Amino acid sequence: MVLQNQLGSVSLSATATIPELQQSKTAVLNTLASRHSRRSYEYAIDRLIAWYCSEPRLEFNRSVVVRYRSFLECLSLSVATINLHLSAIRRLADESTEGGWLSPELAIGIRRVKGVKRLGRKMGNWLTRNEAQELVNAASKTILRGWRDGAMVGLLLGCGLRRSEVVGLNLDQLQSREGHSVIVNLIGKGARIRTVPVPWWAKELVDAWLRHSGVSDGKVFRQVLKGGSYPKIL
The missing domain is CATH 1.10.443.10 (Intergrase catalytic core)
Incomplete structure (x- = not known):
């Protein structure tokens, strides 16, 4: 039930975005040549912005990204999906620094947030x-x-x-x-x-x-x- 409430709050607050993050998202997407990468990164960044806006008075820094990683893990997402989200967030931090509203120190801290380790073997129905x-x-x-x-x-x-x-x-x-x-x-x-x-x-x-x-x-x-x-x- 708690997890469902968290998902609901993210969906309802998806339109309450921060202009600086939206501008940085656009800058990130403009650097990607592959439409597949643009679609994946856009989804990941939009999800971050929705969660970010649902939390009161947060600063965009390393501790927030760590909290967000924990939130993604609670959703039982795959390791590859979580790490893709984190990769998009790192690119977002870099573009935010280039935009002049995020300090290089904070961007470095965000980039140091480690991804989730891959354990075990790939799951799925693999054909013999x-x-x-x-x-x-x-x-x-x-x-x-x-x-x-x-x-x-x-x-x-x-x-x-x-x-x-x-x-x-x-x-x-x-x-x-x-x-x-x-x-x-x-x-x-x-x-x-x-x-x-x-x-x-x-x-x-x-x-x-x-x-x-x-x-x-x-x-x-x-x-x-x-x-x-x-x-x-x-």
Whole structure:
């Protein structure tokens, strides 16, 4: 019940923000090239501001950030989520110093707030090799949509791509380097460009889709009409 009341107070006070923090938040977001990072940092900073405004007469310093870390731990958030929030707060402190309303000493103190230690092992439903194979095999090999879905699952599992990366993949990004298939010029977080190797079995699934669909340029994966005969070029 106490935890629910805390969550309720954060939600109700979300609009009672402090102008300086909002300005610093904008400055932080402007330094981030990745839209994924901007979305995560904006959420983390907005949550801090909501909590900060719900507490009376607090100064933005190390002790407040320590208290906020304890508050996040009470919410039973994952270690990765809490540490991401703290990373956003450190960036907020730096931009607040650049803005001239937070002293460098206070910013240094905030940056020294340690994150939560990772204990144990990752949790979740991780596919075994056989389960991953069953998932790939589940895609139909008799209709066009099945060939497409099998190729997409193959790249998700074999290359570790995000869904948006698979959907936006262009045919000219599939190349051969020193006898190995790779995906080039993938733009990830922080606008970093990377090259991803493609295992042979995933490449065979992609080749099968291209052969059956007749796709020869542009995006690799297309919307398939409900009838299942021809891809719709977007």
